[in-house]
Amino acid sequence: MTWQISLRALLLVTMIYSSLADAQASFEPIARVLTHPRCLNCHTVTNYPRQGDDRHAHLFLVARGLDDRGAVGNRCGECHQGLNQGNGVPGASNWRLAPLGMAWESQPGVALSDAALCRRLLDQSRNGNRSLGQLAQHLETEALVRWAWAPGKNLDGKVRESPPLGREQFLQAFRAWQAAGAPCPR
Amino acid sequence: MISFTVNGKLHEVDVEPDTPLLWVLREQLGLTGTKFGCGIAACGACTVHVGGSAVRSCSFAVSAAQGLDITTIEGLSADRSHPLQKAWIAEQVPQCGYCQSGMIMAAAALLASVPEPSDEQIGQAITNICRCGTYYRVKRAIRRAATGVGS
């Protein structure tokens, strides 16, 4: 019957539409965290790290270097240790830049769109060959990720701003998105 | 108590764990060759080697030094015989001299990784601040030590 087919088609379209909207909605908070300066400053596409909420180029001629850990003779570890220091220099275990493959900018200073970010996150050739489950694990255990929620005081003595979701909320949102099949917005 | 080796000698210190290594070296251990210039890892005057790698000791809590090997400018050689020290003297690099301990330690770390650095590598590696502006001779001295000329 035509009206039955139309109804079914309508239902199908509605389901697709709402799941698209859901996909948008479920990834959106994750994107807001990942593109926050505390994350994006090291997931930069430039050959230098960024600093601060204004995301300026890292001072003191600091560069990415060949292994994302600084130029020879000017390594990240020369100044950054395993913990935030009282003088405002931040620290966490294994302080370094994210490899270029994990850069979340479309161009210097411009974050990827939510759709592009989502795809990049899931791209195993770029995310350190991680499955979705391993990705979740990484976000939960990696010290540098944890740092975003305990970033310490900056050189002016002000506590650095953390991403818009609390750490637990973020991890929950990620798991929920994972459970929903990790849909990417279009 | 925190214990670590400095210039081959074992030390035990009883200080607040967040005391910067710089100040432990200078005050508890009396090694004043490493200098204080800014306290925020911006100038490099405090550069030492920890486990062979250059570290700005003003931003390195002493608690993190537990069990590690530290080398300061005093330990680079017994008698100014490190190729960089000889080159520094041959090229007459220092002026006021205050930044030079850190500068030499940074250069030593560079040469340990890259025995013959290019000018670009020297520029990227040596970001120590020298207010007297000895950079021109620092470069010459590093090249001299690297190629072993006159050492």
Add this chain to the structure above:
Amino acid sequence: MHTDQLTRRELLKAGGLVGGGFLLSAAWPVHAATLVGPSAGRAASGYWVTSWVRITPDNVVTLIISQAEMGQGISTTLAALLADELGADWHSVKLETAPYDKAYENPKRNWMFTGNSESTQSFYDQITKMGATARYMLIEAAAKRWRVAPERCHTQNSHVRLSGSSRRLTFGALAAAAARLTPPAAAPVKGRAALKLIGRAVPRVDVPEKVDGSARFGIDIQQPGMLLAAVRCAPAAGGQLKHYDEALARSRPGVKAVVRLPDGVAVVADTWWRARAALLAMNPQFEAGAGGSIDQASLMDQYSSALEHGPFSTVVNEGDAQALLNTGGAAVISADYRNPFQAHATMEPMNCVARVTPERCEIWAPTQGQELALFALKSALGMQAEKISVLRSDYLGGGFGRRLLPDFVVQAALISKAVGATVKVIWDREEDISRDSYRPASFVRLTAALDGQGMPGALAARVVSPTILLPVFPTVQPVLDKTGVDPSCMEGMAEMPYRFKHRRVDFHLLKTPIRTSVMRTTGYGPNTFALESFVDELAAAARIDPVEYRRRLLTHDPRALQVLERAAQLGNWGAPAGKGAGRGVAFSFAFGSYLCQVMDVEVAGDAVKVKRVATVVDCGRVLDPGIAAAGIEGGTVFGLAYAKSRITFQRGAAVETNFHRYDMPYLAETPDLVTEFIEGGGELGGVGELSPVTVPPVLANAIFAASGRRIRSMPIAEHGLHLAPT
């Protein structure tokens, strides 16, 4: 190389000389060395000591150096001059740092200080005479012993030798006998040709200690029972301490005392780190006071208004510049230039060790100004000069004029007095920059009328600046009050290398609560930025090559022309520059020396690469080519710092209080440097603060050549430009 200062002080005491200067013979020039006999208190007899030289029986010659070694190499050159004239063995000579004493005062100023690039000029004759006199007397003693004519003797390597014979005697063996002789009225000096050290590049005596961490700066001084203090004083000019949590500080590990200061507070502890940690925990709060309404905008308004409306004191009025310039017309060109505030920011922050008891005040400090410190202490402690000793550390980690001031010395003395113990005060970098006395901003307006050949027949200058001289030479106050002119602010403007038929220079002494003082390049730097940029603009207006333009302005001065020509050659002036590349020139006569720089830059977008700087200097005579070259090279980088950064103010306080904001040049940004000296045969000129003088204008001129952009203020960041790795 440095011997124990306590031992020397014992010796001086034994000779009855501490604080009271030395016995002077009427035949001797004032402040020249004098001789004393053997010390009654010494078991080993027969040594010879003057204020500048000590010769002991073991033939060790110790030279006592009056001038502060802060990287300029003066400890090597003055010692070499003395050793050379005397005939001492340079390789075994020992050096000591002089305490405060009249014997060490700069003979031209009757004041003990190191600064203004004038140590060699001021001391050259005196040291030459001292060395010659001592040589004469040692020879006389030897000649008597050998029963020969003194003319047959000469000195060499700390020996007196009988020419044409193997007979020789050590200085040590002759010392006692020489000490008993009458000094000659005028001993013959060797003359340039006979000097073996002066004129050559002598390996610096301080370099070896500076490569192995053994060099002792003020911050490294240890005294028995010493406590450590960290301080925080009002960051805003005229500010006051409002509140601090003393109980919190006292509860922290190692804290011994909390001391209230006139405008701040100190925490004293068993280590400096503990003192500072407690200080920060204590969180001292300040109210801004009179200076609190000052911010960058209000400062610049004050300067602009002064530049426009004065009032002015007229310093130069030759011919009738005003009339010519008032005729107006296209041939009149005017431009305003601005120099920003700068901080000294020596790599070694301010520090001082003080031991004050009711009877004595003892100071160990990295000071350039021992005598001013002594005066300030007399006043602050209400103590007589004889009870105060100001000893200088062997080395200063940079001076640049900051350490001429006695503030950090007086502060340490007050803290020591309050706690009744020896105290070392160290300023952290934030305190060091906050409590600087800055090189002040200066605004300069230059106006010229060009004649038919495009040359300036008339020049008028207006300079607006606070004082720079008063804090380091308080005796200049009456001059300021009477004339309204700070003489140092007029350097390079009241007298300039160019001649103008009609010339007028006006000065406005700006009043501001912000602390200002002299800094490396003194008045020459800011004035030369304006003048050399302006000359370039005139050349452009006249469509004449900038070197040619200066050539025409310097026809009266052959030495100047020689320097200009050689710099143009060395700098490849006239050779084609690539795309985005440009070459600038700047010339100056400063501190008694001529210099000219030619700079190559590449400008790409907002990135400026400084590729090469060729510098030619005529300082009359080069006493040590190695040290002189290093001074010019290093000074060029120091000049780049003037072009890279500045100090700004908010609520009366400096904003850029550490190196993440007060941006210094890096090695990667350093150009290739080529330096040459011409010995023009004139008086000895200074080198120590010479090359930074021409760097800001030569950079502005090079940027113009490369990009067509004329910038009239420093730093280049104000114009959206930045230095890039070369």
